[in-house]
Amino acid sequence: MSSQFKTVTIAGGTGLLGYNIAEAFLNDGSYDVKIFRRKPKTENEKANLLASKGAEIVYVDYDQKDDLVKALKGTDVVVSVISDSTGNLFESQVPLLIAAKEASVKRFIPSEFGGEFKVGVHPIPDGKIKFEEEVIKSGLEYTIIFNGLFQEFLSWIGFDVKNKKATFYADGNKRLHTTSLADVGRYTVETLKMPEARNSFIKVAGVTMSLNEYLQKFEEISGSKWEVVVDEEVKYRYKNKIDPIPSPEENFKATLVQNDQFKDLDNDKFSFTPRPVM
Secondary structure (H helix, E strand, C coil): CCCCCCEEEEECCCCHHHHHHHHHHHHHCCCEEEEEEECCCCCCHHHHHHHHCCCEEEEECCCCHHHHHHHHCCCCEEEECCCCCCCCCCCCCHHHHHHHHHCCCCEEECCCCECCCCCCCCHHHHHHHHHHHHHHHHCCEEEEEECCEEHHHCCCCCEECCCCEEEECCCCCCEEEEECHHHHHHHHHHHCCCHHHCCEEEECCCEEEEHHHHHHHHHHHHCCCCEEEECCCHHHHHHHCCCCCCCHHHHHHHHHHHCCCCCCCCHHHCCCCCCCCC
16 A cells, blocks of 8 residues: 655654654654654653654643644645643644644644544533544544554543442443554554545454453453452442532543444554454
8 A cells, every 4th residue: 555645744753652653654754753742852761762663752832823834835635643631632632623723734633542432421422522523624634543542541530440440331242442552553553545534534443352252351360359349330429419429530531431433443443463352
């Protein structure tokens, strides 16, 4: 497969996911890769590693449109992996989209890289959905990638490796799509070489297993039986302020786990087999 694109700019390319995406593009070897980091310039080990592999590190002010437009000149594809401490992935990405259009960028890949949600489920995915709509209206080509949960974050959504304890926010038979960070990077790279990824939603998953099956994997690796706590009422207690009131973080975890999983995966359109969980 070949690509019509040459220069890829990754906004947030030294973050956890962004670094994996940047490495995938550098390993592919078909692209000139720019990495956007926020001003002021600071020493960063990941930035240094990516630079040693051929990436150009560019420091930008996302609040200055002219600065962004200048930095984006010559870019064919923007991959946004911007994070925001408030979880507002609409407001944080809008300046980048505006500048990308002014700089004549050809394709924009927004900071989705998660599950497919309906509006009103939770404020964080609501912001993503709102921004996806802006990208589609912008007139730029787009690819929106859904990959489920990150395998590296399974401990965060309830699998406590240290204490060998699993907290289920849904029935144990609930199935979850998960994908490794490295494979998300590889999927992102290959979408640029797939005609069907133009102006499309691409849905992939490294594995799809039930909570019970993920637990079994953890138990096999640890060599011991785990304690299991089932708490499916988190969202109800959070919404109605019923004691014990869950934290916003617990509410978000429950949202992710209880969300409907997408169907009709596009895995067969890609050239590689994703790694199995653990």
